[in-house]
Amino acid sequence: MKHTGSKVPFAIAGLLAAASFLLASAAEPPKSGKPSAPAAPKAKAPADARETPGLPAPDYLPEAARTLLRKKMDRHGLDAKELMFGVTLLRYDVAQGAAQRIASEPRLVRPAPGSEDDLNVALPERFFVLQDEARLRAQAVAAAAGKHDDRALAESYGLLVQTCVSCHSVYLKRQ
Numbered sequence: 001m002k003h004t005g006s007k008v009p010f011a012i013a014g015l016l017a018a019a020s021f022l023l024a025s026a027a028e029p030p031k032s033g034k035p036s037a038p039a040a041p042k043a044k045a046p047a048d049a050r051e052t053p054g055l056p057a058p059d060y061l062p063e064a065a066r067t068l069l070r071k072k073m074d075r076h077g078l079d080a081k082e083l084m085f086g087v088t089l090l091r092y093d094v095a096q097g098a099a100q101r102i103a104s105e106p107r108l109v110r111p112a113p114g115s116e117d118d119l120n121v122a123l124p125e126r127f128f129v130l131q132d133e134a135r136l137r138a139q140a141v142a143a144a145a146g147k148h149d150d151r152a153l154a155e156s157y158g159l160l161v162q163t164c165v166s167c168h169s170v171y172l173k174r175q
């Protein structure tokens, strides 16, 4: 049977669509074609946030050296995100795992005296100091998460983030 001119099925479809919209705001927009009420802002799925903007390029580092360094810092961004959510949402095991991975990241070694063609020569001394500091502070976060100590977790995470920013700063400004 053809619904020529009948508006009823359309209205029902519209109602159903509206109902399903109300029930599941995260669902796909209704297919009735009618532009419905403005959709609730879609929560940013973690997958969308996969890419971080990354650090700006430091002006002193040859591109090849930077590429190498970026590769070494590969897991960095991923762990950082997990750590942030793990700590702030009190997912102790997530926080602990991420903090432990950060603490055990392979470290860049200080250049041996006299070595010149080394990427590490280009990096400022404080880079290495902060690298060690980050490791200790990440261990503190892991320990706090392991103890389910929320206060220590907040404090140790705050301290760790200070070190993250400091290192990115000395890296960019070569200080």
Ligand code: HEC
Pocket (backbone or CB within 6 Å): 052, 053, 054, 055, 056, 057, 058, 066, 069, 070, 073, 076, 077, 078, 080, 102, 127, 128, 130, 131, 134, 160, 161, 163, 164, 165, 167, 168, 171
């Ligand atoms: C020892 C120095 C150092 C410390 C400490 C450090 N970072 Fe980094 N970080 C770097 C360097 C170097 C890069 C890569 C720089 C580039 O892209 O040129 C980087 C890159 C990043 C990126 C971008 C990754 C990408 O995909 O481009 C994120 C995110 C990041 N760091 C987060 C953190 C967080 C969070 C912490 C603290 C838990 C931290 N970093 C601690 C040196 C450090």
